[in-house]
Amino acid sequence: METRPFGKTGESFPILSFGGQRIVDEHNCTEEEAIEIVNVAIDRGIRYFDTAWIYSDGQAETRLGKVVKHRRSEMWIATKTWNTSRDGARRQLETSLTRLQTDYVNEWRLHNVWDFARLNEFTGKGGALEAAIQARDEGLVKNISISCHTDPQILVEALKRFPFDSALIAVSALDHFILSFVEEFLPVAIAQDVATIGMKVLGLGSLTHEVERSLRYAFGLPLSTVIVGMENMQQLEQNLAIAESTG
Numbered sequence: 606m607e608t609r610p611f612g613k614t615g616e617s618f619p620i621l622s623f624g625g626q627r628i629v630d631e632h633n634c635t636e637e638e639a640i641e642i643v644n645v646a647i648d649r650g651i652r653y654f655d656t657a658w659i660y661s662d663g664q665a666e667t668r669l670g671k672v673v674k675h676r677r678s679e680m681w682i683a684t685k686t687w688n689t690s691r692d693g694a695r696r697q698l699e700t701s702l703t704r705l706q707t708d709y710v711n712e713w714r715l716h717n718v719w720d721f722a723r724l725n726e727f728t729g730k731g732g733a734l735e736a737a738i739q740a741r742d743e744g745l746v747k748n749i750s751i752s753c754h755t756d757p758q759i760l761v762e763a764l765k766r767f768p769f770d771s772a773l774i775a776v777s778a779l780d781h782f783i784l785s786f787v788e789e790f791l792p793v794a795i796a797q798d799v800a801t802i803g804m805k806v807l808g809l810g811s812l813t814h815e816v817e818r819s820l821r822y823a824f825g826l827p828l829s830t831v832i833v834g835m836e837n838m839q840q841l842e843q844n845l846a847i848a849e850s851t852g
């Protein structure tokens with residue numbers, strides 16, 4: 606698979622990365638299947654794994670952790686805090702580290718900043734960004750990130766407030782013409798060498814009749830990597846085949 610540099614981190618990742626939200630019971634994925642999918646993904650070259658404190662009451666992080674325990678050095682782990690306050694976010698980070706069976710995460714994100722009020726809570730006095738900076742000083746978190754699905758201008762403003770290392774953005778082909786992260790945010794991020802991770806390239810599953818074209822659209826964008834939610838081995842194999850024949 607083609608690899609691309611990940612912002613200023615010095616790391617490079619394959620264009621296809623793993624969205625870890627779907628390896629849970631509610632997506633008909635058993636724990637045994639989840640562990641197998643993640644192991645095969647690593648064996649086939651995937652290195653970047655995205656998850657979050659809030660996914661499925663912790664089941665997504667806990668299942669990923671069962672592989673992290675054995676293969677930590679092969680995996681880049683990104684998780685997120687939903688809580689906007691410094692103290693609440695810190696508690697979520699500690700829970701995430703326990704579930705993930707590791708003593709650090711490569712990336713920690715302020716999760717789903719859907720409006721400017723939420724951005725203010727995250728970045729204001731006593732906000733989660735203070736917890737992120739402290740955790741980075743302590744070595745619990747290596748890079749600080751932010752994610753947004755709704756309005757690219759929220760992230761443009763976020764980068765004025767703090768030099769985030771990366772941003773997770775919605776880039777489905779369906780979103781191209783309104784509130785486009787590709788048009789409004791990607792050029793800003795690239796100019797500042799901020800790593801970018803594309804998500805929702807299959808429109809939360811609504812583009813599954815056009816998997817190949819959707820993935821090729823996303824891989825064709827100047828993103829650092831693209832995460833796709835995968836809940837069974839067939840999806841992993843199909844998405845790997847598309848990524849391996851891109852470039």
Ligand SMILES: NC(=O)c1ccc[n+]([C@@H]2O[C@H](COP(=O)([O-])OP(=O)(O)OC[C@H]3O[C@@H](n4cnc5c(N)ncnc54)[C@H](OP(=O)(O)O)[C@@H]3O)[C@@H](O)[C@H]2O)c1
Nearest residue numbers: 624625626752804805806807808809810813833834840843
């Ligand atoms: N930051 C945030 O706020 C946030 C929010 C949401 C997601 N995320 C992250 O972004 C990742 C990606 O987003 P997503 O999982 O929500 O959406 P997505 O990648 O757009 O869609 C994933 C869904 O598409 C289907 N799919 C994937 N590969 C397929 C294939 N080869 N053939 C047929 N169907 C296929 C599966 O759904 P079905 O089999 O059910 O159709 C899968 O669950 C998540 O896993 C998560 O890590 C982050």
